[in-house]
Amino acid sequence: xxxxxxxxxxxxxxxxxxxxxxxxxxxxxxxxxxxxxxxxxxxxxxxxxxxxxxxxxxxxxxxxxxxxxxxxxxxxxxxxxxxxxxxxxxxxxxxxxxxxxxxxxxxxxxxxxxxxxxxxxxxxxxxxxxxxxxxxxxxxxxxxxxxxxxxxxxxxxxxxxxxxxxxxxxxxxxxxxxxxxxxxxxxxxxxxxxxxxxxxxxx
Amino acid sequence: xxxxxxxxxxxxxxxxxxxxxxxxxxxxxxxxxxxxxxxxxxxxxxxxxxxxxxxxxxxxxxxxxxxxxxxxxxxxxxxxxxxxxxxxxxxxxxxxxxxxxxxxxxxxxxxxxxxxxxxxxxxxxxxxxxxxxxxxxxxxxxxxxxxxxxxxxxxxxxxxxxxxxxxxxxxxxxxxxxxxxxxxxxxxxxxxxxxxxxxxxxxxxxxxxxxxxxxxxxxxxxxxxxxxxxxxxxxxxxxxxxxxxxxxxxxxxxxxxxxxxxxxxxxxxxxxxxxxxxxxxxxxxxxxxxxxxxxxxxxxxxxxxxxxxxxxxxxxxxxxxxxxxxxxxxxxxxxxxxxxxxxxxxxxxxxxxxxxxxxxxxxxxxxxxxx
Numbered sequence: 001x002x003x004x005x006x007x008x009x010x011x012x013x014x015x016x017x018x019x020x021x022x023x024x025x026x027x028x029x030x031x032x033x034x035x036x037x038x039x040x041x042x043x044x045x046x047x048x049x050x051x052x053x054x055x056x057x058x059x060x061x062x063x064x065x066x067x068x069x070x071x072x073x074x075x076x077x078x079x080x081x082x083x084x085x086x087x088x089x090x091x092x093x094x095x096x097x098x099x100x101x102x103x104x105x106x107x108x109x110x111x112x113x114x115x116x117x118x119x120x121x122x123x124x125x126x127x128x129x130x131x132x133x134x135x136x137x138x139x140x141x142x143x144x145x146x147x148x149x150x151x152x153x154x155x156x157x158x159x160x161x162x163x164x165x166x167x168x169x170x171x172x173x174x175x176x177x178x179x180x181x182x183x184x185x186x187x188x189x190x191x192x193x194x195x196x197x198x199x200x201x202x203x
Numbered sequence: 204x205x206x207x208x209x210x211x212x213x214x215x216x217x218x219x220x221x222x223x224x225x226x227x228x229x230x231x232x233x234x235x236x237x238x239x240x241x242x243x244x245x246x247x248x249x250x251x252x253x254x255x256x257x258x259x260x261x262x263x264x265x266x267x268x269x270x271x272x273x274x275x276x277x278x279x280x281x282x283x284x285x286x287x288x289x290x291x292x293x294x295x296x297x298x299x300x301x302x303x304x305x306x307x308x309x310x311x312x313x314x315x316x317x318x319x320x321x322x323x324x325x326x327x328x329x330x331x332x333x334x335x336x337x338x339x340x341x342x343x344x345x346x347x348x349x350x351x352x353x354x355x356x357x358x359x360x361x362x363x364x365x366x367x368x369x370x371x372x373x374x375x376x377x378x379x380x381x382x383x384x385x386x387x388x389x390x391x392x393x394x395x396x397x398x399x400x401x402x403x404x405x406x407x408x409x410x411x412x413x414x415x416x417x418x419x420x421x422x423x424x425x426x427x428x429x430x431x432x433x434x435x436x437x438x439x440x441x442x443x444x445x446x447x448x449x450x451x452x453x454x455x456x457x458x459x460x461x462x463x464x465x466x467x468x469x470x471x472x473x474x475x476x477x478x479x480x481x482x483x484x485x486x487x488x489x490x491x492x493x494x495x496x497x498x499x500x501x502x503x504x505x506x507x508x509x510x511x512x513x514x515x516x517x518x519x520x521x522x523x524x525x526x527x528x529x530x531x532x533x534x535x536x537x538x539x540x541x542x543x544x545x546x547x548x549x550x551x552x553x554x555x556x557x558x559x560x561x562x563x564x565x566x567x568x569x570x571x572x573x574x
Contacts, residue, residue: 017538039538041535047544047546047547047563050542050544050567051544051563051566051567051570053542054512054542054567054570054571054574055570055573055574056574057574059510059535059539059540059541059542060542060543061528061531061532061535061541061542061543062543062544062545071528071532072532072536073536076536
């Protein structure tokens with residue numbers, strides 16, 4: 001598991017019902033079953049990924065998440081994972097709202113478009129950034145809804161969604177220094193946020 | 204009795220009955236025979252048995268297991284050495300279903316007191332078919348199944364296996380099926396049965412099965428069946444509105460390519476299938492409802508605890524993908540291990556019987572059985 005997946009594993013309660021929205025080959029869920037004895041379910045669209053889920057022994061359903069998750073009940077899951085998925089879907093707002101409806105909490109991971117290298121590339125080079133966290137050209141990128149950490153914070157605030165934690169991650173020493181200084185939106189190539197729709201305790 | 208013909212690879216298990224076999228509909232059977240084929244070998248741990256449940260018009264001959272002298276079976280591309288259901292790895296069993304006409308007790312079987320059952324055969328259900336499969340396995344010394352696999356009516360049997368004998372099955376593969384047939388599906392079946400029953404040759408089911416009969420009623424029933432097995436796009440592609448060349452024989456002679464296809468299928472079918480058997484099996488399929496006596500699908504599946512693989516095909520309109528997805532969602536809701544995939548295909552309901560390039564069904568089922 002990489003660093004982000006370690007952080008996800010830390011945030012997931014043992015034995016909880018976990019929905020991985022856009023679960024890919026299912027390896028993260030497999031790891032969570034091994035470490036946290038979670039009750040997993042993955043959602044995927046690609047047949048190849050769904051075959052890999054089967055090979056990995058991970059239960060997964062072929063669902064087009066862009067059409068919502070109305071097949072699932074409110075809070076059917078304890079926690080939803082939306083990892084490197086929100087920016088590739090056609091209807092991120094719908095996926096966001098549905099994730100927080102079917103689960104009490106949500107872990108979201110997405111690339112930060114406002115990372116300093118992206119900013120420089122756009123400002124000085126005048127080109128769409130192509131980096132290790134955003135490795136595509138404009139014409140072949142699956143990332144059709146890019147946002148910054150800052151955008152996402154505002155977005156959550158406007159929707160009354162509470163951010164329980166925010167973990168930016170970088171690649172270089174400079175990235176990590178900026179993150180350590182609290183400048184997630186500048187130093188983070190990506191971010192993991194832990195969200196809850198429940199009001200803050202005591203309010 | 205040409206309709207009874209079955210490959211000589213099929214053997215008949217004589218199932219000893221201590222008491223008459225009680226059927227769900229209230230009927231009883233005094234004797235029970237099950238036509239059966241097996242491929243591969245039971246391992247010393249006796250944990251590699253796989254049961255195949257065939258769809259309505261098929262039989263126990265699922266595969267020739269790559270024996271060149273034997274006719275290929277109806278699931279040859281899917282069952283055999285190195286195939287998805289690998290007969291080098293698994294001990295594979297396929298039985299003709301109860302009420303069938305390929306060797307298992309059904310309307311063509313002798314009735315106590317002489318003659319054949321015909322329409323005096325008691326009403327049967329999917330539940331009864333599964334009970335009989337269970338008995339046949341017992342007879343073969345199989346006490347546990349690694350997997351049970353089936354499509355369409357066979358898929359319904361798979362679901363029934365999972366809920367009725369939950370400790371017997373580790374993995375269930377339900378393909379192109381549903382908890383029940385839709386009203387649209389029922390409608391086609393009903394017309395098919397009416398066609399058989401209105402055929403003067405049918406004679407209330409008291410025809411002589413060994414006679415050379417036209418059985419146009421069964422022919423039309425089979426044609427209706429074929430319409431429901433093929434997708435609209437496939438019909439467009441395969442036949443279009445093409446007219447047959449050189450059709451002669453009056454105003455209403457066979458004109459369209461699709462017409463000659465259907466006629467050919469009908470004529471071929473009556474040579475290998477019994478009309479009464481068709482009536483019993485199609486009615487059993489129509490009446491099956493997994494949710495019977497339960498609040499919803501989830502409640503009806505609560506007794507199961509095996510892992511499930513549910514597969515549908517995008518262009519299947521007899522058991523549309525949603526009917527499979529409903530099962531998968533219900534299983535997920537009650538915390539069962541379930542994988543669901545809708546395989547893109549133009550072939551319609553028949554897709555599970557046809558090998559496609561890089562066959563997705565084979566890849567998915569193969570992976571599921573090994574996982």
